[in-house]
Amino acid sequence: MAIDPRPSRSRVPGPSDKARLYWANMTVPSCGDGRFSLSTAYSDDEGTTWSALRVERRTRPWVGGFPDLAVDRNPASPNYGTVYVAYNWLPPGASAPGFRLLASNDFGRTWTPAEVPVAVRPRGYPESWRIAYRVRPAPDGTLFASWYQVDMRHWDRTDIFAKGGPTNVGRLAVVIAHIRFDRSMHRFAVGRPRVAATIAENAFTASGASAAG
Numbered sequence: 001m002a003i004d005p006r007p008s009r010s011r012v013p014g015p016s017d018k019a020r021l022y023w024a025n026m027t028v029p030s031c032g033d034g035r036f037s038l039s040t041a042y043s044d045d046e047g048t049t050w051s052a053l054r055v056e057r058r059t060r061p062w063v064g065g066f067p068d069l070a071v072d073r074n075p076a077s078p079n080y081g082t083v084y085v086a087y088n089w090l091p092p093g094a095s096a097p098g099f100r101l102l103a104s105n106d107f108g109r110t111w112t113p114a115e116v117p118v119a120v121r122p123r124g125y126p127e128s129w130r131i132a133y134r135v136r137p138a139p140d141g142t143l144f145a146s147w148y149q150v151d152m153r154h155w156d157r158t159d160i161f162a163k164g165g166p167t168n169v170g171r172l173a174v175v176i177a178h179i180r181f182d183r184s185m186h187r188f189a190v191g192r193p194r195v196a197a198t199i200a201e202n203a204f205t206a207s208g209a210s211a212a213g
Contacts, residue, residue: 002071004081004107020044020107024085026065027053035061038087038100042108051108058113059089059100064131064160072137079141079183083108086116086133086145096128096155099147101135101190105183114188116145116177119195125170127155129163143179146196148172162208169206172199 004020021043026036038056043049067087072079082105088097099116118128132148151170156162163169178191199205 002069002083003073004071004083005073005075018044018046021047022069022071022083022108023050024067024069024087026067026087027055028061034063036063036065037061038065038067038085038089038102040085040108040111054108056100056102056111059098060092062090064088064090064097066131066133068134070135070137072141074137074139074141077137077139077141079105079137079181081105081107082137082181082183084135084137084143084181085111086135088130088133090157095126096149097130097160099130099133099145101145101179101188103181103183103188112181112186112188114179114190116179116190117193119149119173119175119193121151122170125151125153127152129155129160141181143181144176145179146174146176149175163206166201166203166206169201171195172201172205173197174199 002022024040027039039053041050041053065087070084072082082103085102089100091098096118101114101116102111104111129150130147134146136144150172153168173195174197175193176196177193180189
């Protein structure tokens with residue numbers, strides 16, 4: 001969940017002067033269904049009542065998702081009040097999960113999409129697993145995105161968390177990207193993803209073995 005601090009009187013219509021509370025998560029068509037879709041909703045009365053779910057249809061459902069949600073709450077920011085949602089999905093024929101980023105500057109009525117690419121991989125490791133997507137607004141109105149990226153010779157789409165052991169893993173890294181959102185043009189400019197830190201490869205990180213101790 002995340003809060004838009006602007007009072008609802010700045011929206012049309014708005015029931016009160018309270019801030020809008022946003023919710024984002026993955027939902028399924030029915031219990032036991034494995035087709036997860038990014039869904040959003042909002043409340044203008046501190047969670048007593050909620051809007052209807054908005055289901056994102058531009059990315060196909062799959063078993064992943066793991067969304068993050070943030071609002072630019074800095075009154076001095078040119079993107080004050082903009083809502084951002086990040087989640088992973090599986091594009092057709094992709095060599096890694098996608099990083100879909102959405103932005104809304106009209107209180108969740110419409111959402112602008114962008115795709116954030118993987119960081120350049122080491123030679124010989126053409127596929128990747130990505131998870132732990134995070135988005136945080138910066139004071140100047142831009143946005144920073146981060147994620148965990150494992151570069152592999154082969155990523156098993158039927159066992160998404162499996163890394164295949166040290167011989168299959170080329171790099172484990174935390175990656176960041178600097179992103180600009182033009183609210184007047186409804187357009188993103190995604191900067192080149194950069195490796196912020198690498199993680200040592202061992203039986204625990206590359207094979208899922210139990211950690212020491």
